[in-house]
Amino acid sequence: MPCEHYKDALIEVAASGATPSGELYAHLDACTSCRDAFVEEQTLFAAIDSGLHTAANTEVPVSLLPRVRARLDEAITTQRHWIQPLGFASAGVALAFLLLLIVRPHGNVPNNVPKQTPAAPTPMAPAAGTHIEISPSSIQVASTTPNLLHTPRTSTVKHSAASSHPEILVPPDEREGLAQLVAMLNQHKDFAAAFLAPRPEKKDALVTVDPLLISDLEIKPLEGTETETSDGTGERH
Amino acid sequence: MQELVLNQPVSTARSELVREAAQADARREFEERLAECGPLAFRVARGVLRNTADAEDVAQEALLRAYKSFHRLRDRSRFRGWLVRISFRVALDRLRSAKRREQRDTLWAKPEHLPPVASAEEIAASKQFQGHLDRALEELPEKLRLVLLLSAMDGYTIEEISSMMGVPLGTVKSRIFIARKKLAEKLRCHANTIKMR
Ligand SMILES: [Zn+2]
Numbered sequence: 001m002p003c004e005h006y007k008d009a010l011i012e013v014a015a016s017g018a019t020p021s022g023e024l025y026a027h028l029d030a031c032t033s034c035r036d037a038f039v040e041e042q043t044l045f046a047a048i049d050s051g052l053h054t055a056a057n058t059e060v061p062v063s064l065l066p067r068v069r070a071r072l073d074e075a076i077t078t079q080r081h082w083i084q085p086l087g088f089a090s091a092g093v094a095l096a097f098l099l100l101l102i103v104r105p106h107g108n109v110p111n112n113v114p115k116q117t118p119a120a121p122t123p124m125a126p127a128a129g130t131h132i133e134i135s136p137s138s139i140q141v142a143s144t145t146p147n148l149l150h151t152p153r154t155s156t157v158k159h160s161a162a163s164s165h166p167e168i169l170v171p172p173d174e175r176e177g178l179a180q181l182v183a184m185l186n187q188h189k190d191f192a193a194a195f196l197a198p199r200p201e202k203k204d205a206l207v208t209v210d211p212l213l214i215s216d217l218e219i220k221p222l223e224g225t226e227t228e229t230s231d232g233t234g235e236r237h
Numbered sequence: 238m239q240e241l242v243l244n245q246p247v248s249t250a251r252s253e254l255v256r257e258a259a260q261a262d263a264r265r266e267f268e269e270r271l272a273e274c275g276p277l278a279f280r281v282a283r284g285v286l287r288n289t290a291d292a293e294d295v296a297q298e299a300l301l302r303a304y305k306s307f308h309r310l311r312d313r314s315r316f317r318g319w320l321v322r323i324s325f326r327v328a329l330d331r332l333r334s335a336k337r338r339e340q341r342d343t344l345w346a347k348p349e350h351l352p353p354v355a356s357a358e359e360i361a362a363s364k365q366f367q368g369h370l371d372r373a374l375e376e377l378p379e380k381l382r383l384v385l386l387l388s389a390m391d392g393y394t395i396e397e398i399s400s401m402m403g404v405p406l407g408t409v410k411s412r413i414f415i416a417r418k419k420l421a422e423k424l425r426c427h428a429n430t431i432k433m434r
Contacts (some may be wrong), residue, residue: 015418041421046357048420049389051370056389058283060276061293068275070302072267075301076260 002037003027010034014041092171094204096178267304269315275300277317277390278324284386289370295331299324318401325383328386332375366427373423381416388413 002010009024020028020038028035278299283292303320310319360366374382387398388409395413399406 009250010420011421015414015421020342038310043357043360044421044425045417047360047366048370048417048424050358051367052374052385052389053288053391054368055370055374055384056280056284057391058289058292060279061289064279064296065271067293068271068297069268071297071301072264075305076264169346 002034003031006031006034007037010038011041014038014045092174093177093181096174097181100182103187186192263304263307266313268309270301270320273318274320276319278303280390281324281383281386282328282331284374284389285325285382286332287367291331292328292333295328296324299327302327315403318403321383321387321401325379329379363371366424368413368426369427370420373420376423377416377419381419384409384412385416385420 005026006027010020010028013020013024019025028038275296278294279292282295282299283289286292288293299320303316303323310316374385376386384398384402384404387393387401388395393401395406395409399409402409404412
């Protein structure tokens with residue numbers, strides 16, 4: 001057993017890995033039990049460090065990185081499998097919604113509504129008597145304006161060969177949702193105009209964005225009023 | 238005649254492309270860090286679990302979690318420290334759930350059965366001592382434990398650990414010192430029963 005007085009000091013020194021000095025050095029030189037205790041402490045800390053080093057530096061399995069890469073690939077693929085159908089489904093529903101809005105009757109749409117739709121230079125004339133039929137095999141959209149629907153490449157809209165009505169083709173899994181949507185729209189008929197975006201005809205054109213039309217601005221200084229300068233400070237005329 | 242404007246499918250496709258490009262970038266960036274940080278994640282996990290197979294599983298899990306949250310890490314220079322924490326946390330969770338599953342027999346209780354060994358290396362190499370050390374490590378406060386583990390790993394200086402953990406150098410040093418002393422307190426009685434030459 002080490003002397004009680006030097007016990008903590010010799011543990012501190014052993015823990016720090018330093019060499020004993022001063023009073024402790026003198027005592028260790030004279031006291032065998034403290035010297036033995038000090039050697040035991042040094043051995044203990046060395047054993048701890050050695051054990052930690054062994055535990056902390058285990059060889060990394062060669063399979064680790066390939067397995068991580070495989071799991072990352074798997075995670076990415078899974079994510080895509082979720083996102084793609086979601087994207088297509090929402091696109092399909094949005095498309096069907098647009099089509100339904102286009103063919104719905106406009107007789108009861110207030111006059112100010114078309115003004116709120118973006119880029120509508122020639123607002124579509126509402127057709128009275130438009131009605132929507134949903135058949136089990138396809139969504140039939142019957143309209144009194146048969147040439148209303150142009151078919152872009154990305155669209156699922158087709159003119160039915162057998163009927164004068166245009167026909168909407170939807171995937172089977174979206175048919176039920178579309179049917180519910182039609183039923184809902186038939187109940188709330190004034191949803192339509194806000195979503196309409198008719199535009200001048202462009203044959204065979206894919207989706208394009210028309211340049212924003214802004215009429216020329218005429219800038220006139222107002223007499224005797226303050227106008228704002230570019231730095232935000234007022235300037236009197 | 239009117240043309241129906243169908244923006245939705247195209248914008249969906251475009252956003253899909255943008256998303257995929259961003260994903261490819263993130264993957265490339267993550268891949269650059271994987272070779273260095275994969276082993277680090279493993280060693281942290283191994284230091285906690287003391288089992289190579291479990292540590293490999295945990296390292297994979299930690300790396301996968303890190304990848305999934307990679308976009309949230311704004312300062313990419315903090316990646317190592319961030320990954321170390323994730324690995325440490327996942328390993329601790331694994332250890333706790335494993336403990337709940339099985340009541341392990343503790344080597345802790347029977348120091349008198351230890352065979353006599355001589356040097357520090359031999360003590361450290363003995364299964365009994367390693368068992369005690371593992372136990373003592375488990376009982377260390379987490380902050381001390383992680384820093385001690387990192388300091389025992391080859392290739393990381395105290396300065397690197399300090400920047401990895403985002404704590405001052407002096408704090409790292411004192412944590413290591415305190416941790417080793419706490420381990421010594423727990424192991425002293427066991428080491429003393431191992432007859433030293
Ligand atoms: Zn003494």
